[in-house]
Amino acid sequence: MDRDVFLSHSSEDADVATDICQGLEARGIDVWMAPRDIPGGKEWTAAILDGIDSCEGIVFLSSEHAYDSAQTKREIQHASDDKPIIPVRLDDTSAPAHFRFYLSHIQWIEAGQSPDEEVYEELADAVVEACADVTRSLPEDSAADDDSSGEDDETEAGSEEEDPSPDIDPAELRELVEILDAEQAHIADEVANAMERQLGETPIDLRSRSREFVADLRAELEAIDVEDGSGGDGLLTQSTTDAETLDGYVVTFSVDGDAVKTMSGQNQSEAMRQATDYLIRKHGLVEAVDEIPWVPGNKKAILNNSTEWEHAVTQYYELESGYYLDTKLSKRGKQRELERMADRCDLSVSFTGEW
Incomplete structure (x- = not known):
């Protein structure tokens, strides 16, 4: 691969994207970023797709602007076939269904509009963890600092609690079920691909287990009892009506x-x-x-x-x-x-x- 990660972002977020790009590159992560890395005279869309294909993974900067962009939607969709995606939240805009389909199972990094050194460090570590062939080249003093602080980091990580799942309204719940109805096979393949990248060969049929997992997830979502004010019994209705x-x-x-x-x-x-x-x-x-x-x-x-x-x-x-x-x-x-x-x-x- 030519680069480590492709930086997917809206042009409206160009300033913060540039800051994040520089923060990653200062930590030994080689970044592909438009329009900086588009060769002169090359058609934009073709250059973007080539850029994604040339990278080990993709860092997606989520924001209201990114969700409104057809280009970022295409980038995420193109990368999802075989690239790990690391989502970085720039604002508190909720992800639309199309983006949740690709990103709901991934740990997000909170950056905001003014990311600091800790965010850059966390993101660089996440890139290395997600992309098997990416390594960082840190100065010796930085490496020593990292070794000396490992115990504290481990203690802090162990004390962190996951955020509770956000409330979801009935319409969003139905939307998730519809996505699973339409994309069950693709989602199962993505889950299996992710496990294969992390685990390699196993004695367990990962693809079969992934299909079972997605089917169970759909069944659980459909069984959730919600009060939707529609005058019905409050149960999530099936998206596929006879x-x-x-x-x-x-x-x-x-x-x-x-x-x-x-x-x-x-x-x-x-x-x-x-x-x-x-x-x-x-x-x-x-x-x-x-x-x-x-x-x-x-x-x-x-x-x-x-x-x-x-x-x-x-x-x-x-x-x-x-x-x-x-x-x-x-x-x-x-x-x-x-x-x-x-x-x-x-x-x-x-x-x-x-x-």
Whole structure:
């Protein structure tokens, strides 16, 4: 690998990112950081992906700005396949579901907007621990200081207590279950990969155990008793509703034949709007298509970020996600566009009910 870690951050946090980069490099950690390390004349996205691939791990600076950035979302998603991620919290903004999916099982480092020497030291140690091939080159006097203070550090570490789990509202709980429904196999692989990196070969089938763990986690989340004020029994409802119990125009998304989400509308357009909103919010449809406006088949912009399209007159409906959808299509046309959207999100889709 060319570098030790890739520093993922929003451009709005460039100042604190530079401080953290310098703090790590002063401690022998080789950092890849944009835009500093993007070669002249190279396309930005390609350079970013190459930068991630060239590093042993990724340090993610979490903040309100980072969560709003499509670029940082892509960076975390790209790195998650085979790179350890070390999250560093710059503010108290709660992580959206997509980021929690990748980061919820990892110990965070609290930095704030003005990280100090202790934060840099903790982060450098975390990088070395997470990335098997990364080592630090410390001055001899620093190493001696570290050895002399080891007993105190050990005592302090032993006395630390984990923060209690934060309260979670019913909507967030359902969102977590939906993520597990859609990504069980991927999450299990990530858990197995992490254990294999740390343990190497073992007599236990880590992948099988990981799948069991994720399935048990989903079951526990679904069984949590919450009071959601909806007039129901307070239990978390399943994210995958049986299509046979729904009326109207029913749309079901599946992964490898297993249904992950079913919804319905009283008319075709309503069903299409609900399905599209779901793909945008839960499966990154906007990032998965070529560009917005999205013009599949080179005919008209089906999905747009504006109420107008210069090449034709369209009839747009505003989605809850803030985008605009053209539903002025035949029944088969609506089905065809939903099939295209689902395919971009690596899902399959079926239509039942009044379709």
